[in-house]
Every structure is written in structure tokens, then in C-alpha cells.
Amino acid sequence: MAAISLFVSGCAPSFKAEAAPLESTSTTPAVVAPVLPTRVPSNVPMRKLAPGEKPPQFVLFSFDGVGVSPNWDEFLKAAEESGARFTALMTGLYFLTDRASKRYRGPGHLPGESALPFGGTRKEVREQIGYLNRTWYAGHEMGTHFVGHFCAGTKYPGKDWTAGDWKNELNQFFSLMQNWRRNTGINDGPDLAFGPGAVKGGRTQCLEGSPEKLFPALRAHQMTWDSSMPAAKPGIYWPSKTRGIWEFPVPYVYSPALKARQTALDFNFWMTYNGAKNTPKQAPKISRMVRGTYNYMYKRAYAGNRAPIVVANHFNDWSGSAFNPATWQFMRDVCGNPETICATYTDLVSWLELQDPAVLKELQGLPPVAVDAKS
Incomplete structure (x- = not known):
């Protein structure tokens, strides 16, 4: 939070010259709030074309x-x-340690099944969070690449998913993103610098899915764009x-x-x-x-x-x-x-x-x- 200025334009406070400064009698150390980075602004001029x-x-x-x-x-x-500026499309698997893999259950699959590796150790998940924060503060966008990466050739690929399956996958993506500490037991290190509201679009695994099935799921999560x-x-x-x-x-x-x-x-x-x-x-x-x-x-x-x-x-x-x-x-x-x-x-x-x-x-x-x- 920015400090409150003692000065208002055109008006400065006056003090008696003989007044002695007050001394604090508290023995409790002052709590200093951490200074968070400022996010780099957009580079797109928002004006109408003539x-x-x-x-x-x-x-x-x-x-x-x-x-x-x-x-x-x-x-x-x-x-x-x-x-x-670029858009980083996050895979939900990377919010989970390998030990916590069963927190995810893809549509038509067993708990802990995925087509790609999970996030690894606690140290590796913390490193992932650090990169995501660094990217966010640099002014880039965070999108979704969903979770399990089930493409053609798996037992139930995204090309066959229903609208309900896509909603389920996105529900889990946002849950994994929000609850990464609770799921992994990681209690130290920085928090994620952004929330679900920052994610406005994404790309499906292997460009699978159709507008008829995918887009209702996107709208249900207040998303606005797709590049699948x-x-x-x-x-x-x-x-x-x-x-x-x-x-x-x-x-x-x-x-x-x-x-x-x-x-x-x-x-x-x-x-x-x-x-x-x-x-x-x-x-x-x-x-x-x-x-x-x-x-x-x-x-x-x-x-x-x-x-x-x-x-x-x-x-x-x-x-x-x-x-x-x-x-x-x-x-x-x-x-x-x-x-x-x-x-x-x-x-x-x-x-x-x-x-x-x-x-x-x-x-x-x-x-x-x-x-x-x-x-």
C-alpha cells in the first residue's frame, strides 16, 4: 500500500517550533509490509480506428x-x-507434485492419470510458481492449456469430450491453480501473483475439441477467447x-x-x-x-x-x-x-x-x- 502523503497541493501543515518530537514507548518491532513488484502495463493503445x-x-x-x-x-x-507481450498457457498438472497426482482426475480417466508428467517435487512446483509470477509481473498474459493433455491415441481423448467433460476439466484446472498450496503441502515461498479472473482464454491439447462442445465451458468460466x-x-x-x-x-x-x-x-x-x-x-x-x-x-x-x-x-x-x-x-x-x-x-x-x-x-x-x- 502506498504511503499517505502529509502534503496536499497548495497546503502544507504547520508545526510549533518548540514542540518536541514524540518518542515511542512500544517495544514491539514495526511490521514492514513486503513491497510487491508492479505489473508492467499493456502495450496496446486503446483507441478507435478512424x-x-x-x-x-x-x-x-x-x-x-x-x-x-x-x-x-x-x-x-x-x-x-x-x-x-506474450501469452503463457498453463498446464494444470504443474500445480501438483508427483505425490499429489491423484488430486486430478481427467474426464474418462482414473485419478492420477495424465499424458504428461506432473509438477515433480515441492521445490520444482515452487520454481514453477516463481516463473509464473515473474511472467505475470512482466506484463504477459496467463491462459490455460487445460490439465491432462489427453490427445488422440489415449483411451478418451479431448476430441471425443462432451461440453460437460470440458467444464469438468476447466473446473479442475482452476481448482488446482487456486489450491496448489493445500494440494501439495507447500507452506513457504511466494503466493501466486494472480487469480482465476486473469485467465480469459487458452488452447486445448493437440488443437482438439470443437466450438460446439468447448465454448460453452469457456463461457461458464467467464472466458472470452480461444486459440485452439x-x-x-x-x-x-x-x-x-x-x-x-x-x-x-x-x-x-x-x-x-x-x-x-x-x-x-x-x-x-x-x-x-x-x-x-x-x-x-x-x-x-x-x-x-x-x-x-x-x-x-x-x-x-x-x-x-x-x-x-x-x-x-x-x-x-x-x-x-x-x-x-x-x-x-x-x-x-x-x-x-x-x-x-x-x-x-x-x-x-x-x-x-x-x-x-x-x-x-x-x-x-x-x-x-x-x-x-x-x-
Whole structure:
């Protein structure tokens, strides 16, 4: 809490010169409240576009299932240097120690079952909380990557879930987030710097689920956006609101280096390149291919309809850490450019909803940027 000033503009208190200062007779030590960091503010100017005015080029960086990794440090550093904001999509498993794994029960699964590891030891969970707080105070957004990460190939994957299953999964995500101390028995270290109200959207595991089943669950938790759906058409186009949720699809674009179209997700790049085979020696080549594709997408959108670019990534070390360097280099390539804002989803939603409906409708009516072999 800020200290209360003794001075009001134009009026200062007066004191008698002979008055002796009062001495405290208390022997109880003064309690000093801890000074908490101040969260870095939004980087999106909240103003309406004039009719016919070009919008900024928004770029949306988001990271699925953020877990403790040197890559997290690198992205925080790149964002600070370039003025970018990104969205960290939290996996609920990481709020639980391995010993507390049975606190989670995924839809259609037994208690403690998951497709990914849990949070590890108490020390590792505390470290995770520290990274989340650091990210939050740096001005980035916290979203959800749900909990169990049950994809196609598991006994009851997300693609088969009902609306009730998605609500159950989100109920558990928020419960794990709020009750991480009680679930794990961790009584020391910092509290989580933000609450459930900060989580306004997310991405499902393996891009599974449908708006008909997923979006009612999002609305039930007062969420406003989603970025789980592969793009329904090629190119880059302005997002729209459906079933009460803003959908930011993962784009389906042409990669000049690969000479093929694909969903612009790091794992999909890997699959297209060599079937997701681990080839660390080829990491520099893969990294150049991914970075080149992102820059190609950016140049086409910037010169075209200025539709937001979704960059979907993981904190992974696949194939000799081929993918993360490409993404943080791309962040540095473009985020300081004129008329370019590397923003969070929630800030972009606020900007979109501020616009005059006619102006927004005109943007949404623009044809997709043709990011393909002929463009």
C-alpha cells in the first residue's frame, strides 16, 4: 500500500517550533509490509480506428503448457528487449507434485492419470510458481492449456469430450491453480501473483475439441477467447466472435522453405520437415526454415490486410532445440517495427471490442492474405 502523503497541493501543515518530537514507548518491532513488484502495463493503445485507417499489425505469441525451462528465460529476455507481450498457457498438472497426482482426475480417466508428467517435487512446483509470477509481473498474459493433455491415441481423448467433460476439466484446472498450496503441502515461498479472473482464454491439447462442445465451458468460466482451432481456410484473416467467444485460429499457410502448406505450429513444422524425427545436427537448418516462414507471414500480412498473426509454440527442445530460437529471433525481428504490436490475446480482444462495429466488420470482410506458393 502506498504511503499517505502529509502534503496536499497548495497546503502544507504547520508545526510549533518548540514542540518536541514524540518518542515511542512500544517495544514491539514495526511490521514492514513486503513491497510487491508492479505489473508492467499493456502495450496496446486503446483507441478507435478512424474510417479507412490502417490497423496496427498485431502478432500473438503464445506458448503451450509452460513449464520451467531455460527457454522461458530466453523468451522473457527477448520480450523485454523488443517490447513484446506474450501469452503463457498453463498446464494444470504443474500445480501438483508427483505425490499429489491423484488430486486430478481427467474426464474418462482414473485419478492420477495424465499424458504428461506432473509438477515433480515441492521445490520444482515452487520454481514453477516463481516463473509464473515473474511472467505475470512482466506484463504477459496467463491462459490455460487445460490439465491432462489427453490427445488422440489415449483411451478418451479431448476430441471425443462432451461440453460437460470440458467444464469438468476447466473446473479442475482452476481448482488446482487456486489450491496448489493445500494440494501439495507447500507452506513457504511466494503466493501466486494472480487469480482465476486473469485467465480469459487458452488452447486445448493437440488443437482438439470443437466450438460446439468447448465454448460453452469457456463461457461458464467467464472466458472470452480461444486459440485452439486450426484455420478453416488458407491464409491470414481477421478473427471473429462465434458462440460468444473470440476465436483466433492457428493459421494454415505456405512455407517457402518447405514448399508446402501447413498449420503454423512448431510441432507441425517438425512433422512436415521430416516426420518429427530427432535430428539435432539439422537444428540450424530447421530453425532458419521456421524463422523464414514466420517472417514471410509477417511481411505478407503487414503489406496486406494487417490481420493478427498467431504464433503457437512450446517450450521444447525438440530436434536439438530447433524451434524456440527461431521464435525468439522472430520476436526480435518484428516486435520493434513501426505499426507493429506484439500483444496478448486479452488486450487484442479489448481493442477489437472498442472498435466501431462498422469498421470492425470491414476488417473482417477483407479477403485472407494469400500466403501461398503463388503469392
